[in-house]
Amino acid sequence: MLKHKAVAIFFTTILAILAIASLFVAIEIGYAVIVIFVWFIVVLYGSTFIFSNYHVHAYCSNPLETEKKIAITFDDGPSPNTTLILEVLEKYQVKAAFFCIGQQVEKHPEIVRKLISENHIIANHSYEHSSFFDFLRRDSVIEELRKTDALIEKYLGKKPQFFRPPYGVTNPSIRRALEVTKHKVIGWNIRSLDGIIKNEKFIYKRIIKRVKPGAIILMHDTTFETVQVLEQLLLFLEKNKYEVVPIDQLLNLKAYEN
Ligand SMILES: [Zn+2]
Numbered sequence: 001m002l003k004h005k006a007v008a009i010f011f012t013t014i015l016a017i018l019a020i021a022s023l024f025v026a027i028e029i030g031y032a033v034i035v036i037f038v039w040f041i042v043v044l045y046g047s048t049f050i051f052s053n054y055h056v057h058a059y060c061s062n063p064l065e066t067e068k069k070i071a072i073t074f075d076d077g078p079s080p081n082t083t084l085i086l087e088v089l090e091k092y093q094v095k096a097a098f099f100c101i102g103q104q105v106e107k108h109p110e111i112v113r114k115l116i117s118e119n120h121i122i123a124n125h126s127y128e129h130s131s132f133f134d135f136l137r138r139d140s141v142i143e144e145l146r147k148t149d150a151l152i153e154k155y156l157g158k159k160p161q162f163f164r165p166p167y168g169v170t171n172p173s174i175r176r177a178l179e180v181t182k183h184k185v186i187g188w189n190i191r192s193l194d195g196i197i198k199n200e201k202f203i204y205k206r207i208i209k210r211v212k213p214g215a216i217i218l219m220h221d222t223t224f225e226t227v228q229v230l231e232q233l234l235l236f237l238e239k240n241k242y243e244v245v246p247i248d249q250l251l252n253l254k255a256y257e258n
Contacts (some may be wrong), residue, residue: 003046003054003173011039047189048132050168050187055175060187061127066215070237071247072096072230073188075125075164076195078104078111080130082221085230086114092234097247099164099186099222101209102127102148106108107153121246121255123162124148124183138209149181158256162186162247170205184253188218194229195220208236215222216247236256 014035019068023026046054054110064071074085077098089096098115100122105112115122126133127144136144149159165174172186180183191212194203203225207217217233219226248255 002175003052004043004175007039007042007054009044010124011035013043023047031041048171050165050170050185051189055172056178056185057214058170058187059070059183061189061216061253062250064193065250066214068200068213068240068242069245069250070211070215070242071250072153072219072244073099073164073186073221073247074218074226075099076101076129077221078108078115079222080108080111081224081227082108084224085221086118086120086226088119088227088230088234090118090232091135091231092238092244094142094234094244095246096244097123097162097186098150099123099128099162100152101125101149103129103143105148105151109155112152115197121162121210121248122152123160123164123255124152125164125188126166129166129255134169134171138173138176138180141174145177145181145183145249156256157191161254161257186216186247186251190215190217192217192226192229193228194223198223198225200225200228200232204232204236207233211237211242211258212241214250217249 011258018027018035044054050058051060072094074096077100096118105244124145127147145163153159161184164186168187190207192203192207197203219230
């Protein structure tokens with residue numbers, strides 16, 4: 001059973017018990033308020049953190065990987081900065097995954113072609129990536145995913161299977177949309193925070209502290225600082241005998257629909 005459903009049953013049962021008990025003994029309304037508050041916190045936590053697998057199952061790493069293998073992913077592109085990222089990846093002969101925003105694919109078809117010709121994985125990261133994505137109803141989420149799938153298919157000739165929700169936030173509408181589109185949700189277990197903090201040293205240290213077999217690193221190809229960090233990171237991985245593998249290989253999943 002989905003965690004969201006199980007949690008709802010659990011808290012509804014407590015509230016029902018409180019309601020029934022209040023018929024026989026005096027129970028302060030404050031108890032019900034506390035129960036509802038705790039429920040709200042649990043839902044908030046589950047919706048915010050993709051690795052909690054609260055609304056949907058998300059692949060955030062390969063916990064069974066024992067060899068020093070790791071995958072690198074980039075969100076929010078393609079953008080002019082992506083070409084700088086591609087130069088570094090090419091220099092170190094590394095294949096990464098790019099979770100693209102549909103609107104950006106429309107703006108930068110030449111970069112999409114470059115991603116394809118250099119054999120990187122292309123995945124879906126919604127069409128607009130709007131701050132309101134988490135308030136969209138099921139059908140609008142489906143439309144966002146299908147629009148981006150169609151754009152990627154136009155250049156690649158096949159549909160992406162991987163989807164990363166904007167901000168890593170999930171909810172019941174997204175879950176219901178995914179039941180229709182059948183995308184596999186890809187999360188991460190190393191968040192670089194490169195989209196928020198503009199300090200290369202901080203980002204680099206934050207990543208290398210968390211590196212372990214089977215990990216998935218989240219970075220942004222839209223950020224200039226990431227270019228420098230990426231080169232440092234690839235040197236670190238090389239020195240420590242880590243192999244950067246494509247994410248479909250790390251997770252044993254198919255990146256595209258046939
Ligand atoms: Zn994003």
